[in-house]
Amino acid sequence: MAYIYNDVSRTFSEYLLIPNLTTERCIPDKVDLSTPVVKFKKGEECELKLNVPIASAIMQSVSNDTLAIALARSGGISFIYGSQSIESQVEMVKKVKKYKSGFVISDSNLRVDNSLKDVLELKNRMGHSTVAVTEDGTSTGKLLGIITSRDYRVSRTSLEKKVGDFMTPFSKLIVGNLGISLSEANDIIWENKLNCLPIVDKDQKLHYFVFRKDYDEHKQNPYELLDKNKRLVIGAGINTRDYAERVPALVEGGVDILCIDSSDGFSVWQKNTIEYVKNNFEGMKIGGGNVVDKEGFLYLAEAGADFVKVGIGGGSICITREQKGIGRGQATAIIEVAKARDEYFEKTGIYIPICSDGGTVHDYHIVLALAMGADFVMMGRYFARFDESPTKKVKRGNSYVKEYWGEGSNRARNWQRYDLGESNSLKFEEGVDSYVPYAGKLKDNLDVTLSKVKSTMSSCGSASIPELQKTARITLVSSVSIMEGGAHDVILKENDY
Numbered sequence: 001m002a003y004i005y006n007d008v009s010r011t012f013s014e015y016l017l018i019p020n021l022t023t024e025r026c027i028p029d030k031v032d033l034s035t036p037v038v039k040f041k042k043g044e045e046c047e048l049k050l051n052v053p054i055a056s057a058i059m060q061s062v063s064n065d066t067l068a069i070a071l072a073r074s075g076g077i078s079f080i081y082g083s084q085s086i087e088s089q090v091e092m093v094k095k096v097k098k099y100k101s102g103f104v105i106s107d108s109n110l111r112v113d114n115s116l117k118d119v120l121e122l123k124n125r126m127g128h129s130t131v132a133v134t135e136d137g138t139s140t141g142k143l144l145g146i147i148t149s150r151d152y153r154v155s156r157t158s159l160e161k162k163v164g165d166f167m168t169p170f171s172k173l174i175v176g177n178l179g180i181s182l183s184e185a186n187d188i189i190w191e192n193k194l195n196c197l198p199i200v201d202k203d204q205k206l207h208y209f210v211f212r213k214d215y216d217e218h219k220q221n222p223y224e225l226l227d228k229n230k231r232l233v234i235g236a237g238i239n240t241r242d243y244a245e246r247v248p249a250l251v252e253g254g255v256d257i258l259c260i261d262s263s264d265g266f267s268v269w270q271k272n273t274i275e276y277v278k279n280n281f282e283g284m285k286i287g288g289g290n291v292v293d294k295e296g297f298l299y300l301a302e303a304g305a306d307f308v309k310v311g312i313g314g315g316s317i318c319i320t321r322e323q324k325g326i327g328r329g330q331a332t333a334i335i336e337v338a339k340a341r342d343e344y345f346e347k348t349g350i351y352i353p354i355c356s357d358g359g360t361v362h363d364y365h366i367v368l369a370l371a372m373g374a375d376f377v378m379m380g381r382y383f384a385r386f387d388e389s390p391t392k393k394v395k396r397g398n399s400y401v402k403e404y405w406g407e408g409s410n411r412a413r414n415w416q417r418y419d420l421g422e423s424n425s426l427k428f429e430e431g432v433d434s435y436v437p438y439a440g441k442l443k444d445n446l447d448v449t450l451s452k453v454k455s456t457m458s459s460c461g462s463a464s465i466p467e468l469q470k471t472a473r474i475t476l477v478s479s480v481s482i483m484e485g486g487a488h489d490v491i492l493k494e495n496d497y
Contacts, residue, residue, distance in 0.1 A: 020461030330359030338373020
C-alpha cells in the first residue's frame with residue numbers, strides 16, 4: 001500500500017514571521033547576509049561562501065555570462081546554464097573569470113557597413129549609448145572606431161547613413177593598452193576628460209571598455225564575490241548524460257562550482273555524476289538536486305554532494321506538478337530537508353548547505369526560506385526581468401517585457417534534444433514559454449530586495465542567517481489574513497504623474 005503523508009503540503013505565502021526584539025545589534029546596516037555554499041566540517045571554515053544568499057537559476061533565459069558578472073559583483077552566484085554546447089558554456093565561464101572589475105566587455109558592437117538605423121535599434125535594445133565599431137562586429141574584433149550620442153543627430157542624419165561615415169575613427173581615439181591597471185585607466189579618463197576608454201591589444205583588437213561612470217560604481221559594490229585570485233566566482237550547470245565530456249572542459253575553463261540541473265535529483269544518475277566529479281577532480285565542488293524530502297537529501301549527502309537543492313514544481317514556469325503530479329509545497333519541503341540536514345550534521349559533524357529553488361514570489365519569501373532552514377535561495381523569474389539576462393526586451397501593449405521560458409519547455413530542450421537520449425525522448429513539456437515584466441538593471445533591483453531582507457531580519461531580531469534560523473518565529477496564516485495584509489477597503493490613486 002502506498003505511503004500517504006497526512007500533513008498538508010504548504011507554500012511560503014501561508015506563513016508570516018512574528019517580530020522579535022530589535023536592538024542596536026541587529027539594525028539593517030549591521031545585518032550579515034553571508035552564507036555557506038558548500039559543505040564543511042564542524043569547527044572548520046567553509047571554503048566557499050556567498051556574501052548575499054542569492055543564486056540565479058540554471059536556465060537559458062536567466063544565467064549567461066552578463067548576468068553572472070552582475071550578480072557576482074553584488075555578492076551572489078550564477079550557474080551558467082548547461083542546455084547549450086559544451087564549447088559555448090565554457091566560453092561563458094571564461095568571460096566571467098576574465099572579467100576585471102571596472103573592465104567591461106562590450107555587448108553593443110557593429111560594423112562600419114551598418115547604418116544609423118542599426119545604431120538606434122541597438123541602443124533601444126541594449127540601453128547603451130556607446131557602441132564599438134569593430135572589423136567583424138564582435139566584442140573582440142579589431143577596433144575601427146566608436147559611436148556615442150555626440151556623433152549623430154537623429155533629426156539631421158539619414159537613418160541609412162553608414163556607421164563608417166559618422167563614427168569617431170580609431171585614429172582620433174585615446175585608448176589604453178591591454179594589461180593596464182584600473183587605476184591607470186581611470187587616470188587617463190580624468191586627465192583627458194573622457195567618458196570611456198577602449199582597452200586594446202597590440203593588434204588593435206578590442207578587449208574592454210572602462211567608463212567614467214563606473215569609477216563610483218566600483219566603490220558601490222563592496223560585496224563582490226571573488227576567488228583567491230580576485231576573480232569573480234562562477235558556477236555552471238551540468239546534466240547526468242554528457243558529464244564525462246562537459247565537466248573536464250568546464251574545469252579547464254576555470255569554473256568554481258558545479259550543480260546538476262534536474263527537476264528530480266533522487267536518482268542513481270545523480271549519484272554516478274557526483275562520484276565521477278569527486279573521483280576525477282580533487283577539490284571541485286558540486287551540488288545535487290532537486291529533492292523535497294529527507295530520503296532524497298540523505299541519498300545525495302551520502303553520494304558526496306556539497307550542497308543540495310530543494311524544490312520540485314514550485315517555479316513560475318514549471319508545470320511538473322500539473323503534468324506528472326510530482327512535487328511538494330516549497331515551505332514544507334524546506335522544513336523537512338532542513339531538519340534532515342541538521343540531524344545529519346549532529347550525526348556526522350558535516351554541514352551540507354541547502355538551497356531553496358522555486359516558490360519565491362515576494363521578497364519576504366527569501367527571509368521565510370532562510371528562517372525555515374535554507375542557506376540560500378535560487379531564483380529564475382526574478383532575474384529574467386533584468387537588462388543583464390540573455391533574453392530579448394520586447395514591447396507588448398504599452399509595457400516592455402522580457403522573454404522567459406523553462407528548461408523543461410520544448411524551446412529549451414530543442415537546442416539538441418537537451419538532456420534526452422533515444423530511450424528517454426519525452427513527448428510532453430514540464431515548462432512553459434512566457435514573458436515577465438521588464439524591470440531594468442540587476443543591481444538597482446537587488447539592492448532593494450536585499451534592503452527588504454535586512455529590514456525583515458532586523459524585525460526578527462537577527463543579525464545573521466544562522467541566528468535567524470535559531471530564533472525566528474513563524475506562524476501559519478489564513479486566506480483571509482493574507483487578504484488583510486494588502487491594501488484593502490480604500491480607493492487607490494492612479495499613478496498618473
